[in-house]
Amino acid sequence: MPLLLPVLLAALLFSIGIYGVLARRNAILVLMAVELMLNAVNLNLVAFDVWLRDRLLAGQVFTLFVITIAAAEIGLGLAIILLVFRNRATAALDELRDLREQDLAPAGRLGESGTDGGTEPAVTS
Amino acid sequence: MDGFYGGYGLVGLLLLVGVLFVTVAFVANGLLRPTVPGGDKTVTYECGVDPVGEGWAQNHIRYYVFAYLYVVFAVDAIYLFPWATVFAAPGFGAATLVEMFVFIGFLAVGLLYAWKKGVLSWV
Amino acid sequence: MTIQSVDYLAIAPPLAVAVLAILVLLLDAFLPARRRALVGLLSTFGLVAAALPLLWLGGDHRRTFCVPATGQLARSCSYVVDDFTVVFQSVVLGGAVVVMLLSLDTLRDSRLPSGEYCFLLLSSVAGALTLAAGRDVVILVVALEVVSLPAFALVGLRRYDGRSSEAALKLFLVSVVSTAVMLFGLSLVYGVTGQVHLSRIAAVLRANPDLPRPVLVVAVTLAIAGFGFKVAAVPFHFWAPDTYEGAPVPVAAYLSVVSKAAGFAGLALLLTRGFPSYADVWAPAMAVLAALTMTLGNLVALRQSNAVRLLAWSSIAQSGYMLVPLGAAGKGAIDSVLPATVAYVLAYAVMNLGAFSVVTLVGRRRPDNLLSDYAGLGRAEPLPAFALAFALACLAGLPPGLLGLFAKVVVFQAPVEQGTGWLAVVMAINVVIGLYYYLAWAARLYARPGSAPDPARTYRVSWSDGLALGISLGAALWFSVLPRLILEALG
Numbered sequence: 039m040p041l042l043l044p045v046l047l048a049a050l051l052f053s054i055g056i057y058g059v060l061a062r063r064n065a066i067l068v069l070m071a072v073e074l075m076l077n078a079v080n081l082n083l084v085a086f087d088v089w090l091r092d093r094l095l096a097g098q099v100f101t102l103f104v105i106t107i108a109a110a111e112i113g114l115g116l117a118i119i120l121l122v123f124r125n126r127a128t129a130a131l132d133e134l135r136d137l138r139e140q141d142l143a144p145a146g147r148l149g150e151s152g153t154d155g156g157t158e159p160a161v162t163s
Numbered sequence: 164m165d166g167f168y169g170g171y172g173l174v175g176l177l178l179l180v181g182v183l184f185v186t187v188a189f190v191a192n193g194l195l196r197p198t199v200p201g202g203d204k205t206v207t208y209e210c211g212v213d214p215v216g217e218g219w220a221q222n223h224i225r226y227y228v229f230a231y232l233y234v235v236f237a238v239d240a241i242y243l244f245p246w247a248t249v250f251a252a253p254g255f256g257a258a259t260l261v262e263m264f265v266f267i268g269f270l271a272v273g274l275l276y277a278w279k280k281g282v283l284s285w286v
Numbered sequence: 287m288t289i290q291s292v293d294y295l296a297i298a299p300p301l302a303v304a305v306l307a308i309l310v311l312l313l314d315a316f317l318p319a320r321r322r323a324l325v326g327l328l329s330t331f332g333l334v335a336a337a338l339p340l341l342w343l344g345g346d347h348r349r350t351f352c353v354p355a356t357g358q359l360a361r362s363c364s365y366v367v368d369d370f371t372v373v374f375q376s377v378v379l380g381g382a383v384v385v386m387l388l389s390l391d392t393l394r395d396s397r398l399p400s401g402e403y404c405f406l407l408l409s410s411v412a413g414a415l416t417l418a419a420g421r422d423v424v425i426l427v428v429a430l431e432v433v434s435l436p437a438f439a440l441v442g443l444r445r446y447d448g449r450s451s452e453a454a455l456k457l458f459l460v461s462v463v464s465t466a467v468m469l470f471g472l473s474l475v476y477g478v479t480g481q482v483h484l485s486r487i488a489a490v491l492r493a494n495p496d497l498p499r500p501v502l503v504v505a506v507t508l509a510i511a512g513f514g515f516k517v518a519a520v521p522f523h524f525w526a527p528d529t530y531e532g533a534p535v536p537v538a539a540y541l542s543v544v545s546k547a548a549g550f551a552g553l554a555l556l557l558t559r560g561f562p563s564y565a566d567v568w569a570p571a572m573a574v575l576a577a578l579t580m581t582l583g584n585l586v587a588l589r590q591s592n593a594v595r596l597l598a599w600s601s602i603a604q605s606g607y608m609l610v611p612l613g614a615a616g617k618g619a620i621d622s623v624l625p626a627t628v629a630y631v632l633a634y635a636v637m638n639l640g641a642f643s644v645v646t647l648v649g650r651r652r653p654d655n656l657l658s659d660y661a662g663l664g665r666a667e668p669l670p671a672f673a674l675a676f677a678l679a680c681l682a683g684l685p686p687g688l689l690g691l692f693a694k695v696v697v698f699q700a701p702v703e704q705g706t707g708w709l710a711v712v713m714a715i716n717v718v719i720g721l722y723y724y725l726a727w728a729a730r731l732y733a734r735p736g737s738a739p740d741p742a743r744t745y746r747v748s749w750s751d752g753l754a755l756g757i758s759l760g761a762a763l764w765f766s767v768l769p770r771l772i773l774e775a776l777g
Contacts, residue, residue: 040167045477052470059463068459075466079473086477094353096482100424102241104469107431109238111462113231114435118442118454120224125448131459134452137528139586255289272308279315 044085052078065119065129069112076108228282232274239270293350296367298339299375300415306332307408314401322400326393329404330386333411337379344372353483358493362483364422373628374418374551377635380761381544382411384639387754388536388646395650398443398534406436406443407540414548421559423472423482426552427465430516433548434461437541441533453532460515460525468512474505475560484560491563503567509556510571516549517605520578527586527598535649538594539642542601543635550608550631554624557612562620573613573701577712580606584719593645593655596723597638600681603720604634606713607697613709614700623704626696629772633680633693636765640677640758644670647751657727664732670747673759675728680762682724683717689762692769 058071087097349363393400413432442454479490515522530538583603590596611626652659664671680687683694701709
């Protein structure tokens with residue numbers, strides 16, 4: 039079996055998934071993008087398994103475990119998103135800002151330090 | 164039309180014919196028919212009954228638990244397939260059978276817990 | 287093909303914890319509500335009991351779940367118990383016992399469901415124990431997920447607290463994305479080598495230098511990303527402070543000690559056992575990660591006013607130190623860097639648990655857990671204050687805390703010996719930065735409080751908190767007196 043096409047398809051799926059994770063701001067859509075990435079992994083593993091004619095069928099066994107992991111992640115993930123939605127009435131990731139680096143009044147700090155702490159990616163506004 | 168991609172080529176050809184057929188039919192239809200827009204024609208036709216409410220419907224979150232239980236069992240069932248291919252082979256036998264029931268037993272514990280916590284009853 | 291026998295003594299620790307988890311789940315469902323407190327006690331004693339097989343396993347070399355030799359490839363096993371495994375399993379179980387002890391009061395005083403809490407914690411511990419023994423990619427991935435998935439639920443278990451669910455969502459999303467990235471890398475490794483056992487991957491890579499190198503470089507990089515998240519190395523670190531702050535404090539302790547130790551076990555195993563011949567690729571990457579991690583962690587820690595957030599950033603910085611030996615690994619020096627990492631993980635676990643025990647204790651009276659709440663703790667509660675001060679001295683690596691000093695020296699040797707001097711310099715600068723915030727916090731403990739001490743300042747330390755505190759302080763003192771024990775444990 040030619041290996042190129044399935045592997046190319048898997049890479050494409052994975053890239054779409056990465057794009058989804060980076061571009062989407064709704065938690066459920068991010069979760070769906072992650073599923074795309076995991077399915078790219080499955081496609082890769084099955085294609086390599088057939089191509090290698092693996093006697094131990096390690097690729098297919100691995101795929102079964104990845105499917106299970108994906109299902110467990112989705113179940114738990116939806117439950118957590120539901121929880122966030124119940125508490126905050128939103129599933130938009132940008133609006134979850136209760137926990138983040140606070141700009142503190144000087145008295146609250148350990149002491150006055152001239153060092154700039156740098157910015158924290160993704161959570162600072 | 165042979166080799167690994169031969170089969171796919173046939174499928175692709177059929178797909179192309181299908182798309183062409185629909186396109187030609189619709190274009191011909193659009194060219195031939197008279198166009199008189201308005202009134203009741205914009206209403207969604209549902210077997211003679213006037214549509215009620217919005218087209219956007221949400222399922223109740225209660226279904227989530229059942230959908231998830233389905234996924235759990237569907238996913239765990241995939242482990243039965245590789246097992247089913249070997250358990251009757253010589254050298255495996257009773258111990259393999261018992262192992263699978265241990266696995267199913269773990270699933271049953273989860274179901275038992277869900278039942279005891281009242282997740283399975285429809286409120 | 288016949289059915290294999292399983293070495294049940296070798297898999298006893300994770301098996302015992304997993305069975306205990308199921309038992310706890312059933313007890314929680316069927317015990318009457320007023321007896322639920324038993325569940326926490328049972329879990330604690332069960333964890334201690336699960337550590338007993340380690341006494342027999344120490345110094346032993348056992349392997350199970352093997353595939354027979356084929357062609358040029360030797361027999362290879364998925365589950366191996368060696369010194370590395372025993373040390374990591376001891377860290378995990380010891381950390382889990384302390385976390386469980388700290389959780390007992392939290393469970394009693396809060397609305398957390400105790401049965402679910404214990405079940406999730408035990409499941410996660412079972413995963414961490416398996417991870418330390420896994421020598422095949424599939425087991426490593428599955429075990430890593432078994433560590434992570436219950437941890438998400440633990441963080442979000444305070445169901446009516448929006449901050450808790452927010453913390454869980456952040457942890458969850460970063461984790462699943464990095465898992466997916468790691469899996470893609472591992473699928474490429476499988477595609478190139480055709481193997482999933484670490485020893486066989488290493489053998490194939492060594493025997494066939496003509497394998498497509500760019501694919502493998504990409505694969506190794508992607509695989510590092512997954513574990514980088516687990517240990518909160520810098521590009522993948524930002525979940526840590528938010529999650530630690532939003533989670534119950536014992537859960538934060540669990541994440542920062544047990545789950546991080548498991549992540550380091552996985553990372554070290556994958557790199558040193560699976561890709562030793564690609565050390566020239568991953569070692570520089572780890573060196574850069576280490577430098578970034580410790581620098582950013584320390585600099586941001588300087589600005590914190592919340593004790594848990596400070597510990598979160600400090601644990602990020604400590605992750606940087608733990609990555610240093612891996613960053614210094616050159617070809618041929620793989621075996622010498624592993625004990626250094628393991629030694630630091632062990633020392634870090636002990637001293638961080640000490641700090642988290644006291645922070646949990648203070649958090650019971652002062653849920654905000656600000657650093658200003660610690661002013662004058664030395665007068666109100668001398669023993670916890672001493673424990674915290676000692677743990678902080680250890681984390682800083684200052685002389686009373688010889689454990690931390692010793693661990694830092696061990697880690698420091700690696701880049702010096704392997705000729706990555708710049709990494710040693712970065713680390714030295716960072717240790718100095720770290721001194722500032724650790725010592726500023728320790729000094730607060732003994733400072734004269736500005737206002738008169740209020741009645742809430744007297745903490746009534748319960749037996750479980752006291753025991754947790756005693757265990758972590760005792761271990762820190764013990765290892766400070768006899769630091770060689772850590773290295774000798776690794777042979």
